[in-house]
Amino acid sequence: EEREQADSATDPYADDPPRHPALRVNSQKPFNAEPPSEILTDTYITPSAFFFKRNHLPVPRVDPGTYRLEIQGLPKGPVSLSLADLKSNFPKHTVTATLQCAGNRRLEMNQVKQVKGLNWGIAAISNATWAGARLRDVLLEAGYKPGSKFQHVQFEGLDHDVTGTTYGASIPIRKAMSEEGDVLLAYEMNGEELPRDHGYPVRVVVPGTVGARNVKWLAKIVVSEEESSSHWQQNDYKGFSPGTDWDTVDYKSAPAIQELPVQSAITQPAQGSTVSCSKGELTVKGYAWSGGGREVIRVDVSLDGGKTWNVATLGGAEEGQEAATSPPPGRAWAWKLWELTVPLPAETQELEIVCKAVDNSYNVQPDTMAPVWNLRGVLSNAWHRVKVTVRKD
Amino acid sequence: EEREQADSATDPYADDPPRHPALRVNSQKPFNAEPPSEILTDTYITPSAFFFKRNHLPVPRVDPGTYRLEIQGLPKGPVSLSLADLKSNFPKHTVTATLQCAGNRRLEMNQVKQVKGLNWGIAAISNATWAGARLRDVLLEAGYKPGSKFQHVQFEGLDHDVTGTTYGASIPIRKAMSEEGDVLLAYEMNGEELPRDHGYPVRVVVPGTVGARNVKWLAKIVVSEEESSSHWQQNDYKGFSPGTDWDTVDYKSAPAIQELPVQSAITQPAQGSTVSCSKGELTVKGYAWSGGGREVIRVDVSLDGGKTWNVATLGGAEEGQEAATSPPPGRAWAWKLWELTVPLPAETQELEIVCKAVDNSYNVQPDTMAPVWNLRGVLSNAWHRVKVTVRKD
Numbered sequence A, B: 001e002e003r004e005q006a007d008s009a010t011d012p013y014a015d016d017p018p019r020h021p022a023l024r025v026n027s028q029k030p031f032n033a034e035p036p037s038e039i040l041t042d043t044y045i046t047p048s049a050f051f052f053k054r055n056h057l058p059v060p061r062v063d064p065g066t067y068r069l070e071i072q073g074l075p076k077g078p079v080s081l082s083l084a085d086l087k088s089n090f091p092k093h094t095v096t097a098t099l100q101c102a103g104n105r106r107l108e109m110n111q112v113k114q115v116k117g118l119n120w121g122i123a124a125i126s127n128a129t130w131a132g133a134r135l136r137d138v139l140l141e142a143g144y145k146p147g148s149k150f151q152h153v154q155f156e157g158l159d160h161d162v163t164g165t166t167y168g169a170s171i172p173i174r175k176a177m178s179e180e181g182d183v184l185l186a187y188e189m190n191g192e193e194l195p196r197d198h199g200y201p202v203r204v205v206v207p208g209t210v211g212a213r214n215v216k217w218l219a220k221i222v223v224s225e226e227e228s229s230s231h232w233q234q235n236d237y238k239g240f241s242p243g244t245d246w247d248t249v250d251y252k253s254a255p256a257i258q259e260l261p262v263q264s265a266i267t268q269p270a271q272g273s274t275v276s277c278s279k280g281e282l283t284v285k286g287y288a289w290s291g292g293g294r295e296v297i298r299v300d301v302s303l304d305g306g307k308t309w310n311v312a313t314l315g316g317a318e319e320g321q322e323a324a325t326s327p328p329p330g331r332a333w334a335w336k337l338w339e340l341t342v343p344l345p346a347e348t349q350e351l352e353i354v355c356k357a358v359d360n361s362y363n364v365q366p367d368t369m370a371p372v373w374n375l376r377g378v379l380s381n382a383w384h385r386v387k388v389t390v391r392k393d
């Protein structure tokens, strides 16, 4: 008991929640971890315990009874909502949406040339069903008038550093207010209360938008003519040319990342593994997703490093929970799991398996990582390449 | 006189309009031509005479006095509008928008492996200022009710083949009705009546969407639950995997191209040209554009085949007519011209100049053409590569 208090006094992370031991930890304090990539495509909906955790700061301890969400910047003055207000005054809206960290697959970009950031593998991406109030409904109730001068909606979390600086981010008002934007003030994840690591009691879910704008432990919303002034909006989470280094970078020259580009990766077989050719065929599995509500329409898979290509099967019955119908146009927020079973040529000893996805704007992934390399290691979406050895038996 | 009549009787193309002799003709009948690529970036607005011409059929002769636009499919019954109705009953809306043929840069894809289609260079893309009635306004006036079951807006042209089949295409109702979609029934191009080659007296302009849906010589609009049944919607203008050939292609398996992916090309220096190093520097120019209203935020240029990259300057004062302010979010319909002046290394004899663009969803162009190769040669948007010889003098 005394020991715990001492820890809490000296270690701001001492009150962080327990986590599943199978997670691959990239950073303990703050906690950043991804699931083993092999299990990522076992289920269409990622169980919350396995959903990647990306914390910038200690997990705050929030009392749901005294929790308030403050809304500021609108002409009729500030509004304060309790958790009960949020749940009872607005329709509950449910959205299945994939979140991806800007740094997903940074490890591969790091292999080209060193970047700054956590060394994420391919699993800083997960898919969940979120429920809560629509941000649009809440802002309209708080007095937002369509057509007004505001351009951005800023969010502040309850998580803070030792100086009291809180995590913050913003999104364009157009996304926030769109009837098709599906931006949530979510209080449920996969049918339960939000876990503490995912923003209990309330987080923002901005479908189609980089994880960093999906602010957790939401304390405050500010409707503004300006973007968030936070470090993470202004001086982080932006993309630059491969020729830009820490001496020349001008963060003002690039827009904050919002919608992410088309992405895919191979979850099975694992990088560097040995596969059996006893059945004479190989099954390859993975995920594919694109930002901005764009739907993945095709995944191409190569077994020869990109020389020849096969078309994978998207979705399919075995995932069970996957929606049978197409998402509404422009609202494809969730990933598609894919798989391909192909004959293994008899003499094969090694394979370089490659995947690349195409979205419904026919955007594609770049062939290689070096030309999209950037000093912060974000937006790492070149073809995913997995080398395996084939065992004869 | 008799000779002309005889021609008209036997040649459906005999009444096509005269064209600028500087155009590079890919096909005379139907007429398909692009401007010399060097002049494409001389002006932000492409003069109508140089705007690329992509006709599928003979240019119809339309009498503006008797012209009617028929609107069908809506509950209150068909509507017929004269040209005067269109001009006087609806606000005139002006939009600067780039149109690009799905087959732009097909020549380069053809060099990987033979494709079917016109051998377009890099100039099947142009930028113009269009004015006309908003399609949205016209459909609302014709009785369209938001939220109804309709999913598509079909267009039919007055151009037809010898059997009477007219050109046709459709776009999603979401694009047609969006207040931010800027879809026009245009009767002006660059401040004048539409030229005959560009759809006189009325064409559809669908900003951010592939040229093929911007139906010219517009005769009929059908609001429908279905896409256009035309050849060009169903069995053409779709993208496929490099592994798909004419024996295996299933046109139903791919969505019709609507929004195009991010694109850029180098217009100066020209492919295979000799440049002087007397000034010790080289200026590279080009265009960049992305579909769906996504704004190009950066163009990277390499002089060493893609090993190292410089950031080009976008737009700029010298183009004169270019808008000084950014387009509204999600409505970047027009291209950006770009340029870069760089020192020429003293010992340089040959250069491989490369460009690649990034849009505000951080989508990028693929490195090489082979992996986006498709049997119809559309969506050709790999890095543009220009080889030049350096002359010492």
Ligand SMILES: [Mo]
Residues within 6 Å of the ligand: A054, A100, A101, A102, A103, A211, A212
């Ligand atoms: Mo992130």
Ligand SMILES: [Mo]
Residues within 6 Å of the ligand: B054, B100, B101, B102, B103, B211, B212
């Ligand atoms: Mo086209």
